Amino acid sequence: MSTHADTPADKAGGSPIDLDDPSLTRFDIVREGARLDDIEIVHYEPQFPVAGTKAERRVTRFVSFLFLLTGAAATAFLAIYIWWPWEYKLTAGPDKLYTPLLGLTLGIALLGIGFGILTWAKKLLPKEISIQARHDTSTPESRKIVGNTMLYMADELGVKRRPLLGASVLAGLLPVGAVAAAPLVGGLINNPHKNNQMMTTGFQPVDGKPVRLVREDGTPVRPDDISTGGQITVFPGIPHGVSNKHADSPTLLIHLRESDAEKARANNERNEHNRGYMWGNYIAYSKICTHAGCPASLYEQQTNLLLCPCHQSQFLITDNAKPVFGPASRRLPQLPIELDAEGFFVAKSDYTEAVGPDFWERP
Numbered sequence: 001m002s003t004h005a006d007t008p009a010d011k012a013g014g015s016p017i018d019l020d021d022p023s024l025t026r027f028d029i030v031r032e033g034a035r036l037d038d039i040e041i042v043h044y045e046p047q048f049p050v051a052g053t054k055a056e057r058r059v060t061r062f063v064s065f066l067f068l069l070t071g072a073a074a075t076a077f078l079a080i081y082i083w084w085p086w087e088y089k090l091t092a093g094p095d096k097l098y099t100p101l102l103g104l105t106l107g108i109a110l111l112g113i114g115f116g117i118l119t120w121a122k123k124l125l126p127k128e129i130s131i132q133a134r135h136d137t138s139t140p141e142s143r144k145i146v147g148n149t150m151l152y153m154a155d156e157l158g159v160k161r162r163p164l165l166g167a168s169v170l171a172g173l174l175p176v177g178a179v180a181a182a183p184l185v186g187g188l189i190n191n192p193h194k195n196n197q198m199m200t201t202g203f204q205p206v207d208g209k210p211v212r213l214v215r216e217d218g219t220p221v222r223p224d225d226i227s228t229g230g231q232i233t234v235f236p237g238i239p240h241g242v243s244n245k246h247a248d249s250p251t252l253l254i255h256l257r258e259s260d261a262e263k264a265r266a267n268n269e270r271n272e273h274n275r276g277y278m279w280g281n282y283i284a285y286s287k288i289c290t291h292a293g294c295p296a297s298l299y300e301q302q303t304n305l306l307l308c309p310c311h312q313s314q315f316l317i318t319d320n321a322k323p324v325f326g327p328a329s330r331r332l333p334q335l336p337i338e339l340d341a342e343g344f345f346v347a348k349s350d351y352t353e354a355v356g357p358d359f360w361e362r363p
Helices: 009-013 026-036 054-083 094-123 140-157 163-188 194-199 258-269
Strands: 040-045 127-131 211-214 231-236 251-255 282-286 298-300 305-307 314-316 322-325 337-339 345-347
Touching: 026 040, 026 140, 054 094, 054 163, 094 163, 282 337
Parallel strands: none
Antiparallel strands: 040 127, 211 231, 211 345, 231 251, 251 282, 298 305, 305 314, 314 322, 337 345
8 A cells, every 4th residue: 555645735736747657656747737727635544554553454354354244244145045935834934934035135235235335435535625617528648547547446445455355345236236236137036836836825625625715704605696887896715714814806797787697608608718717697707907906996887997906917818818907917816616416606626826916927
């Protein structure tokens, strides 16, 4: 590190020097640049005029520790993001720690970067005060001066003389770069359709038996319970089916008018996913909007449009609930329904398409 202290102001106004003089130091060239640009270096003081003191080594080790801590935390973030169990399960398990651990490791990494840069700037970089008059001209000499000024600034960072500091910066910031890229490529690591993760709701048959459609109070639903043109929200008739444990299961059961039901059946037959999913004039769709997961619950009987109040997506019920307006780009999944021996609605199977926002399905 240079040990130039309190450079006199008159050096900015001295005689020109030969920039090709091999005896010149980088600071001499920087000072000549200051002179040509009418810069007055009012004050210049290294933090450690004597290189290699215990105090300097102590600060260097502390800054290096912060950057190494950043690298370790960022690496831990990546490991958790990729390998930690993330699939939600009803019972207590490590999946409940997935998001908190991501937040903790990312927070430590960002704090490490912040405190590392601040400590480096306040404790290791020289203190300099200079006054510059702005110029608009560019000459070969000025370009050479600028280049040497940049290199001199790199020298003043002290990375060459403090190899531990440089190694810790690389070890700390490279994983942070990987963390920044992780959300962009993370979705390509685990396919959400694997093992039907996003198509398993509370309507999954239990021991091979279909699950009943029930009201919020748990009572099962018969066809006569819904007037023509009406609709109700139904849930899976299983323990805790009407709770947040099965928040992906709310379904809208609609009793269509005869003419509308004929249109819906014809359109269902043209769609391989929804063929045979209706029972009579009754049709059931997931209530979870495919845009952002809001409840699509505003049913307009006259137009057969289902509106999501969050972002105004609209779905046409008589045509496989395809989106006809708003940001949603995927239709609502349809639940296949029938009646059991006692005349109550049951789900013939679980949903066969992903429920809710499914970014893998987006065009």
